[in-house]
Amino acid sequence: MASTTIATRPTTTRALRGRLRRSDLLPAAGFLAPFLLLLLIFQYIPLALLARNSLYDYTLLNPDAAEFVGFDNFVHAFTDKQTLQSFGVTLLFVAGMLIVVIPVAMALAVYLDGRLPARGIVRVMVFLPVITSSVVVTTMFLFLLGQNGVLNNLLGTTGSAAVPFLTKGPWALASIILMSAWQQVGLASVLFLAGLQAIPEEVREAAKVDGAGSFALFFRITLPLLSRSTLLIVVLVTVFGLQAFAPPLLMTNGGPDGATNLVVYDIYRTAFQLQQPGFASAISIVLLAFAVLISLVQMRALRTDWQY
Amino acid sequence: MRQHRFPGGAHRALAATGAAVLLAATLAACGSSGGSSDDAAAAKGDCASGATTTLNVLRAEGNVPSDAQLDAYKELNSCVDFKVTEVPFGEYSTKLNVALSSSNAPDIIGVDSPASANVASQGALFALDDYLPKGYSDDVDAADLASATYEDKVYSLAVQQVAVALFFNQDLTDAAGITVPTELDEAWTWDEAKEAMVACQAKAGTGVEGLAASLFEVTVSNTTFRDQLFLRSAGDSSASKSSSAYKTFAALSEDGTSVDGYINSPEAVKAATFYQGLFTGDEAVTSTTQIPNEFASGKACFDLTVAPLVGPFDKLPFKAGVSPSPYFVTPIVHNGAVNIAVAAKSKHTKLAATAAVAMASGDLLTEWANANNAIPPTQSSIDDSTVLTDPGNKMMLDELQKWGQPRPVTPKYGQYDSYLATALQSIAQGSDPKEALDQAVEQIDPLLKG
Numbered sequence: 001m002a003s004t005t006i007a008t009r010p011t012t013t014r015a016l017r018g019r020l021r022r023s024d025l026l027p028a029a030g031f032l033a034p035f036l037l038l039l040l041i042f043q044y045i046p047l048a049l050l051a052r053n054s055l056y057d058y059t060l061l062n063p064d065a066a067e068f069v070g071f072d073n074f075v076h077a078f079t080d081k082q083t084l085q086s087f088g089v090t091l092l093f094v095a096g097m098l099i100v101v102i103p104v105a106m107a108l109a110v111y112l113d114g115r116l117p118a119r120g121i122v123r124v125m126v127f128l129p130v131i132t133s134s135v136v137v138t139t140m141f142l143f144l145l146g147q148n149g150v151l152n153n154l155l156g157t158t159g160s161a162a163v164p165f166l167t168k169g170p171w172a173l174a175s176i177i178l179m180s181a182w183q184q185v186g187l188a189s190v191l192f193l194a195g196l197q198a199i200p201e202e203v204r205e206a207a208k209v210d211g212a213g214s215f216a217l218f219f220r221i222t223l224p225l226l227s228r229s230t231l232l233i234v235v236l237v238t239v240f241g242l243q244a245f246a247p248p249l250l251m252t253n254g255g256p257d258g259a260t261n262l263v264v265y266d267i268y269r270t271a272f273q274l275q276q277p278g279f280a281s282a283i284s285i286v287l288l289a290f291a292v293l294i295s296l297v298q299m300r301a302l303r304t305d306w307q308y
Numbered sequence: 309m310r311q312h313r314f315p316g317g318a319h320r321a322l323a324a325t326g327a328a329v330l331l332a333a334t335l336a337a338c339g340s341s342g343g344s345s346d347d348a349a350a351a352k353g354d355c356a357s358g359a360t361t362t363l364n365v366l367r368a369e370g371n372v373p374s375d376a377q378l379d380a381y382k383e384l385n386s387c388v389d390f391k392v393t394e395v396p397f398g399e400y401s402t403k404l405n406v407a408l409s410s411s412n413a414p415d416i417i418g419v420d421s422p423a424s425a426n427v428a429s430q431g432a433l434f435a436l437d438d439y440l441p442k443g444y445s446d447d448v449d450a451a452d453l454a455s456a457t458y459e460d461k462v463y464s465l466a467v468q469q470v471a472v473a474l475f476f477n478q479d480l481t482d483a484a485g486i487t488v489p490t491e492l493d494e495a496w497t498w499d500e501a502k503e504a505m506v507a508c509q510a511k512a513g514t515g516v517e518g519l520a521a522s523l524f525e526v527t528v529s530n531t532t533f534r535d536q537l538f539l540r541s542a543g544d545s546s547a548s549k550s551s552s553a554y555k556t557f558a559a560l561s562e563d564g565t566s567v568d569g570y571i572n573s574p575e576a577v578k579a580a581t582f583y584q585g586l587f588t589g590d591e592a593v594t595s596t597t598q599i600p601n602e603f604a605s606g607k608a609c610f611d612l613t614v615a616p617l618v619g620p621f622d623k624l625p626f627k628a629g630v631s632p633s634p635y636f637v638t639p640i641v642h643n644g645a646v647n648i649a650v651a652a653k654s655k656h657t658k659l660a661a662t663a664a665v666a667m668a669s670g671d672l673l674t675e676w677a678n679a680n681n682a683i684p685p686t687q688s689s690i691d692d693s694t695v696l697t698d699p700g701n702k703m704m705l706d707e708l709q710k711w712g713q714p715r716p717v718t719p720k721y722g723q724y725d726s727y728l729a730t731a732l733q734s735i736a737q738g739s740d741p742k743e744a745l746d747q748a749v750e751q752i753d754p755l756l757k758g
Contacts, residue, residue, distance in 0.1 A: 060405040061430035082751065147597035156514075167596060167737045255730065256737035257744070272402040273726045274755075 047288075054281035061275070073282035083283055085258050086266035087290070089173065093262060094241035096177035097184065101237050102230070104181070105188030110218075112189065113196045127186040134183070134246040141179045142166075142251050166252055169259035176247040176260055184240060188233045195229030196222070231302040235295050242291050263287050360389045363660055366407055366414035367392065368400035371646045372467050373416060377667045377676050384672070388663060390416075401722070408432040413653035415660040419464050421455040421644035422715040422725070428458035429719035434650040435461040439661040441669050447686040451643040455714040464647035465668035466685035468677060470614040471641035471712060472534050473703045474501065474634060478627040480609045484511035488631045490699075492706050495632035495639055498538070498582060501610075505586075505593040508609035518593030519586060520608035531729035532715060533642050534612060535583070539571060540713070541635035542579035557638055560716035560724075565756050571728060572745035579636055580732075580741035587736040596736050615700030616682070630703045633711075641704075643712040683708075720755050727751045 054073055058066035077083050108126055112119050129137060144150045145165035152162040165175045199222065207221045245264040248254045254261035254269065263283065271280035365373060378390045393414065395403045401423070407414055409432065419427055427433050440462065445453060452466040474496075476488050486504045489496060496504070505518030522534055536559065543557025556575040560567055570576075586594050594608075603611035603618065606626055611618065612633065621628045633641050648668050650660040666672055674692045677684040681695050683705050695701045718724060731748035735741050 059430055061408055061427060061432045063409055065430070081747075147595045148599060149597075164737075253730075253733065255733055257734040257739045269726070272405065274723045275405065 050281050050284055053278055054285050056278045057276075058278055059275045060272070060277055066278070069278070073279045074286065076279055077282045077286050082258065082261070083266060086254075086261045086263045089259065089261055090242060090244075090263045092173060093177055093180075093244065094238050096174070097181050097237050097241045098234060100177065100181035101185050101188050102233065105185050105192050105233065106226075108185065108189035109192030109196055112193050123190075126189055129183045130186040132183070135250065137179065137183050138246045138250040141175070145175055145251075167256055169256055172252055172256055172260050176244075176251065179247065180241070180244060184237060188237065191229055191233050191236075192226065195226045199225050227302055231299060234298050234302065238294055238298065239291060242287065242294075360387055361656060361659055362389045362391050363415040363654075363656060363663065365390050365392045365416045366404065367394060367418040368397040368646065369394050371397070371400075371418050373418060373648050373664075373667055374676070374680070376679065377467070377672065380672050380676065381663050381667055384666065385663070388659065408651055408653065411653070413651040415651060415654040415656055416664055417649050417651055418646045419649045421452065421464065421466060421647045422717070422721045424456045424464040424647060424649065425458040425717055426719050426721045427649075428461075428463040432652050433463040434652045434654065434657045434661060435463060436465065436650065436661050436665060437462050439665045441665065444669060444686075447669075447688050449643065449685045449687075449708065449712070451708070451712045451714045452685045454717060455644050456647055458719070464649035465664060466645065466647050467668050467673060468645050468680075468682035469643060469685050469704065469708050469712075470616065470645045470683070471643060471704045471707045472537065472612050472614055472633050473641075473700065473707060474631040475603065475611045475613060475615075475618050475700065476629050476631060477603070477606060477609050478629045480508050480512050480516065480606075480626075481629075482627075484508040484609075488629060490629060490631055490703075492632050492639075492703075492710060496634045498541075498634045498636055501634035502582075502586065502591070502593065505610055506591050509593055512609060515607060517595065517602070517608045518610060520603040520611040520613070521595050521598050522612070531732055532725050533644070535732045536715070536728060537633065537640055537642060538579050538583045538636075539576040541638055541640050542575040543573075543638060545638050545640075553637070557640070558716075560718060564718045565753075567724070567752050567756065568749045571752075572742065572749050575637075577742045577745060580735050580745060582636075583732070584735050584738070584741055588738050596733065615698065615704055618700055620681070621699065630700050632703065632707060639707075639711045640713050641707045641711050642715050643708055644715060718756065720752075723755045724752050 055068060055070060056066040057069045057073070108122075112123055112126075142149070146152070147162060147164070147167060149165075151165065155162060164171050166172050203225065204217060204221060207217055212221065243264055244262050245268065248260045248262050248265035249268070252260040254265050264287075267280045267283050267287070270283065271277040365378065367373060375392070378392070382388060382390070400418075401420075404417060404419065404427075408417070408427065419433070424433070428435075445462075448466065449469060452469065453462070456462055456464040456466060474488075478488075481488050481504070484504075484507050486508055488504065502518075509516060509518035522531070540557050540559050543555065543559075544551070544553035545557045547553040547557075549562075552569065552573045553575055555561075555570045556573045556579075559570050561570060585591060587596060599607065602608045603613070604624055615630075618624075618628070632639070648664045650657055650664055654660050667676070669686060670689075673684050673686065674689040676682070677689060678692075678694045681698060681701065683695060683701050684690055684693060690696075690705070696705060715721065716724060727748045731744040734744045
């Protein structure tokens with residue numbers, strides 16, 4: 001007897017899911033299209049043009065006279081002392097930001113998660129710098145840290161010598177790290193706070209029942225369970241650090257002696273002051289690859305295998 | 309007998325298309341020659357009543373071509389109107405680079421005189437030789453003309469001359485027992501000047517610097533306007549051309565391809581070390597942090613700057629004087645200021661060029677210079693000038709006529725200036741002078757050779 005196969009409506013969950021996806025595709029595409037269009041116009045097309053420009057040597061004054069140089073700009077990016085220095089300085093800047101922001105934000109989040117007084121006011125105060133323009137923050141710190149600024153004038157009244165906050169290499173880099181960390185710690189603490197508040201109370205209670213003290217509770221329960229928030233904050237702070245531009249532009253012009261020559265400022269200077277936009281485009285591509293690589297490494301290092 | 313047929317439908321279409329193409333070609337030809345015949349008429353003030361051509365002007369804040377200059381030209385020529393776009397000075401060169409290459413380029417622009425060759429070499433400026441008045445090249449200051457010329461063509465026009473001089477607070481110097489020279493041939497050397505600055509600062513007490521912090525920022529081509537003079541004056545313009553001393557004065561090889569041995573010569577390094585001593589050490593007399601109105605508010609004994617930034621002496625709250633710019637071996641001041649130029653991509657190059665030349669020469673120039681206390685660049689305007697009663701202007705003119713030199717003329721001046729300014733800033737902040745200048749050479753030379 002011949003067997004027949006009758007086509008039936010999909011009954012397995014997988015098949016059902018597939019069928020649902022196809023029928024939802026059109027409305028989904030309709031909702032996503034405007035955003036994707038904007039992304040394409042303002043993100044991916046400029047990126048493609050950037051990649052194209054990085055293969056040419058030209059000036060802004062006469063872009064029609066562009067000369068194809070292939071990967072020469074990239075070779076230059078990896079051999080130019082100033083460019084390599086800017087990457088090194090940027091890495092130091094990012095590391096400094098992470099070292100300052102993560103623990104301070106964590107401490108603030110723990111405080112805000114508790115029942116201690118004035119939490120509302122502290123929350124506002126902590127988040128205010130995040131929503132303040134970088135230019136305003138930079139100008140304010142320039143006023144504070146300048147050679148004849150507020151801090152040095154205060155030191156002068158005590159008889160101390162002026163501190164070269166912005167005119168000596170290590171001081172200048174430390175100053176802009178602290179300034180940028182001050183601006184970003186609010187966002188990190190709010191993200192940590194959300195992570196803290198998402199931890200199930202039962203987990204903590206179970207640990208307490210098992211005899212865990214405050215120290216053990218924090219380092220062996222809370223901190224590990226915050227690893228996803230930590231990953232997010234680490235990536236955000238890293239990306240912010242890699243994109244920092246206002247401090248060298250407004251405070252130090254990349255000096256002293258290149259000590260605060262962050263990569264984005266170097267790109268700006270190369271394109272607009274040194275009139276080498278092709279080379280600047282190549283540095284931008286290298287920075288993008290660098291940022292993606294760092295983010296992947298961070299995500300790998302901080303990944304979690306559990307869920308709650 | 310042959311009959312002539314009128315063109316059929318297809319032939320009529322072809323004839324119409326041909327006429328349209330011919331008309332378009334004619335209009336394009338008129339456009340590509342820098343403006344229609346209307347522009348030529350407008351340039352002579354001959355336009356239909358009420359019909360004006362609007363020229364777009366791009367300038368840095370507070371710079372030329374000023375509203376007064378534009379209004380003065382409009383009074384002469386009612387066929388022209390101006391639409392001005394102003395940009396903060398620190399951002400001007402960036403804006404200019406982008407605007408000049410756009411399809412909507414401005415017509416008239418301000419361009420820093422040493423940057424003229426740079427911009428012209430990229431084909432972004434319109435040559436003005438055909439519009440210059442007769443005898444202009446003999447009338448205008450030679451150094452100003454050299455700065456504005458590229459491959460024997462004039463691409464921008466100076467409207468004023470400035471140079472740094474050493475202004476001093478006579479109340480403070482008198483109190484310190486210092487007699488400051490006021491004649492060119494009595495100019496101080498830098499050692500003498502620093503000695504006076506140290507003494508004045510010590511006498512004046514806390515809160516007063518010996519030398520006001522420079523108001524010339526490193527982001528624009530102004531740091532080298534003042535501070536490169538330290539290096540160049542350590543050279544010797546009368547020495548043999550192959551000597552280190554001459555190269556130090558020249559600051560750029562004759563063929564324009566190298567600065568090695570020019571900005572990092574032993575003489576330049578020694579001068580840079582002295583320069584560093586003004587900012588650091590026990591006898592520091594100035595700082596790198598700008599303080600607005602530092603000299604005018606009596607917070608500095610001396611100020612190495614230009615007269616327009618000091619203003620009229622009678623407006624200062626103290627008795628002021630002006631001394632020639634100090635030097636090491638060879639007295640020198642840089643000439644140059646913001647010039648007026650016409651963009652090559654302007655849609656009205658003829659009209660814009662006529663307007664630019666009118667504003668930069670003759671009666672319009674003289675009237676503007678007198679009204680703005682500016683030293684004009686042409687001798688004919690200087691002869692009719694009333695500004696030389698100002699001691700600051702008198703000193704600047706004397707310096708320019710005897711010591712004036714253009715900044716190194718090279719199409720890569722923007723990059724040259726940026727790297728050298730960065731080196732000078734690093735030196736002021738304590739970097740090793742030789743290392744900083746050698747690094748500048750390493751960065752500049754490949755660009756000059758390229």
